[in-house]
Amino acid sequence: MTVSEQTTEPTTERHHPPTEQEVLGVIAGMLAAVLDEYGLDDSEVTMDARFTEDLELESIDLVTLAGQLRERWGDRINFAEFIAGMELDEIIALTVGRLVGYVVDRLQSAERS
Amino acid sequence: MAFLDLDGLRFHVQRLAPQDAGPPAATVVLLHGLLTDSLASYYFTLAPVLAAAGAEVLMYDQRGHGRTGRPPTGYRLEDFADDLEALLDRLEVTGPVQLLGNSFGGTVAFALAARRPEQVAGILAIESEPASPAWAVKLDGILRRAETELVKKSTLAWVAAKRGRHTARLAGAAGRLLAETSLARDIPASRLPDEAELRAIRCPVLTVYGTRSDLAPQAGWLDGLLHDCRSVFVPGQEHSVLVETPDVVRELALSWLRERGVQLRGPGVDAVLTPGVDAVLTPAGPVR
Structure with missing residues (x-):
């Protein structure tokens, strides 16, 4: 696909896991690229925004996002594992904030180990 | 990707x-x-x-x-x-x-x-x-109906009310696929084993x-x-x-x-x- 490579880099030092705000910034950048393809407004990418209901993403877009997360942060970020076990309704109601929380958690625990 | x-x-x-x-x-x-x-x-x-x-x-x-x-x-x-x-x-x-x-x-x-x-x-x-021939006839009926219905705002609104916005959005995407391609006519014309x-x-x-x-x-x-x-x-x-x-x-x-x-x-x-x-x-x- 034609989604351009995200260039947003965490502003923290290499050995510190990124903060919630930084992760949100990176994910918002990834989502903006997808939304831009649809010609949708990306101003609503907040922690409370729901992927399907508010951002109108389709499930195949979440596959794209999963690939970008892995490219950005490596195998520690496993989107499929993250939502495995969620019911369809729960996936539909998934918010950006919950994903941000997962990413921050994973990167912090990788830091500790 | x-x-x-x-x-x-x-x-x-x-x-x-x-x-x-x-x-x-x-x-x-x-x-x-x-x-x-x-x-x-x-x-x-x-x-x-x-x-x-x-x-x-x-x-x-x-x-x-x-x-x-x-x-x-x-x-x-x-x-x-x-x-x-x-x-x-x-x-x-x-x-x-x-x-x-x-x-x-x-x-x-x-x-x-x-x-x-x-x-x-x-x-x-x-x-x-x-x-099979029966499959082709059935798919022809389903796809023809989908092709006319899924591009109508009224149908999509009905789907949204009955099955939720998520399903309605999927239905809308299906309508676009049918509108943009010859799929609805091609599937029934498949070579049948x-x-x-x-x-x-x-x-x-x-x-x-x-x-x-x-x-x-x-x-x-x-x-x-x-x-x-x-x-x-x-x-x-x-x-x-x-x-x-x-x-x-x-x-x-x-x-x-x-x-x-x-x-x-x-x-x-x-x-x-x-x-x-x-x-x-x-x-x-x-x-x-």
Whole structure:
């Protein structure tokens, strides 16, 4: 696909896991690229925004996002594992904030180990 | 993300290696259905389970669907089967593969098995059937209706009210696919295999139906026609067995692969069927 490579880099030092705000910034950048393809407004990418209901993403877009997360942060970020076990309704109601929380958690625990 | 150019069309392909990085116990190809479907139906559900059990998993968006290219024409069954052949060749998947297809994805699986019997080790077909004259007539009716209805704002509003915005959005995307392509006219015009060709499918086949599905009554016909085919039924379900009962499908897929001699590994794969899953399935027809 034609989604351009995200260039947003965490502003923290290499050995510190990124903060919630930084992760949100990176994910918002990834989502903006997808939304831009649809010609949708990306101003609503907040922690409370729901992927399907508010951002109108389709499930195949979440596959794209999963690939970008892995490219950005490596195998520690496993989107499929993250939502495995969620019911369809729960996936539909998934918010950006919950994903941000997962990413921050994973990167912090990788830091500790 | 992985994109593969096959004969001028760009395919969105996802390939999962066995999670433990060991040699694959089997290669399982997951085939999605028409219109509202994409590889996303497997990516977050069945695919990681199979990869965790030691299988290599291959899935792709079929032409016109998901993130794969959408040519204006070329949507006969044989085009979809050509795609699968080209994909396996390009990825140099030479050994026999296990095919798992939902709805039209299963129809593609049967088409490949008829063409290349040596390359298909088994088929798990969910709410599916091989192409036949009756199939073509039925699909013609469904697709014609979808083509006129799914572009109407009133229909989509009705779907949104009855089934929610998410479903309405899927329906709208399906309407665009039909409006932009010749799919609705091409599918019924597919080359149909005769019964002799279907009898040439020698690999073991398990078909899964919802008891309330309009496909269920033909289980006996298919079981009798194919060399090695049996059916199970998921009570209370209609066509959306894969979406509505992912746990049942997961257990069925794992036990089917084990039954086929695939040496699955990883945590949890030795467990017997989850309590309840066994009980809800109704075996039917002689097991040969």
